[in-house]
């Protein structure tokens with residue numbers, strides 16, 4: 001066998017194009033719908049499909065069921081030295097389809113049209129399952145001897161929080177997830193910077209999410225004699241006023257904000273004092289940019305539901321105000337508790353309870369992470385054959401499985417580069433007519449192959465006569 005080079009490996013991805021597409025189609029055709037209510041998901045057949053595909057290439061994989069038919073797949077392409085370790089993460093479950101009739105292409109048909117694969121999970125994230133699986137297979141087929149281990153983990157249950165997926169794996173098989181580096185969903189969008197450069201967003205972490213329920217207690221009474229009641233709805237006014245008026249602390253993490261400000265074309269240094277003015281200026285030109293600058297520099301707290309009273313002729317004795325809270329990575333539950341205690345200080349009959357739905361989580365982009373960040377940039381450049389790309393670290397506001405695996409040690413980025421020509425408005429993860437751009441899936445496969453080659457130290461040209 002001619003020894004592999006990075007160029008020959010990247011070419012092998014193009015040669016395997018139809019095979020990568022077919023694997024994604026086959027995965028979409030398995031309806032791994034996760035309603036969040038057990039029994040659900042049924043991810044095992046998808047895990048088995050990946051296991052069979054890997055087995056054909058001589059790569060062993062294990063399936064661990066966290067519950068009946070909720071298969072989680074773990075595979076490994078062992079390196080000669082075993083370190084460093086790169087973990088490729090993905091999930092096989094998908095969100096439900098509401099009205100199949102509203103879809104142009106059947107949601108579990110996996111049809112190919114207009115350069116895209118159509119169906120539920122095509123974008124989120126079976127195309128990545130296919131890309132990651134094929135990265136292992138293509139490296140194995142090329143006979144590349146990596147020094148470090150390349151790990152693949154395809155989890156169940158991400159869409160309902162990961163309790164039966166990466167949460168379960170982290171508790172029962174932590175050794176198989178322990179790695180130096182990881183790649184998962186959450187980033188990789190390409191945007192046009194203010195100076196015209198093509199810039200990729202690398203998700204280094206995610207905000208946390210909590211629900212806060214504020215309870216206002218009053219005294220009920222017959223509505224015909226309201227003066228004898230202590231109307232909880234009226235009492236809630238002050239609570240709502242204070243929540244609406246809450247001014248969160250502005251937190252400007254330079255490593256995160258400076259590169260972002262640069263692509264937005266901001267010429268001054270962003271600080272906690274000037275960030276709102278800069279965001280307002282940006283919003284006039286580009287609402288999304290101004291909004292993301294705000295979101296990345298503060299905790300958000302917003303009332304989203306209100307519930308009071310049981311009957312129209314009785315004065316309400318209690319009122320519940322539910323709030324959505326998104327925290328920055330350094331803001332823990334104690335921080336949220338302190339903020340709420342300050343907001344509600346001095347109000348009697350008012351209490352609150354906090355429920356976490358996702359802890360915040362982030363990996364560094366500089367310092368010890370600098371070599372990984374550089375490798376991700378280089379691999380993307382190699383995959384696209386371009387050296388004029390920009391990269392900026394960022395946080396995503398939605399949660400991913402990465403938060404469940406970061407505590408085991410790996411630096412994990414949400415980063416699967418989309419193709420520069422792909423239409424960003426078409427992917428529609430979770431939407432009707434979800435689809436994935438085929439060029440982006442091929443590009444992601446190339447990036448993963450190049451990343452493993454570079455990061456895990458392939459023995460370049462061993463045995464070469466050249």
Ligand SMILES: [Zn+2]
Pocket residue numbers: 091124125158185
């Ligand atoms: Zn996803």
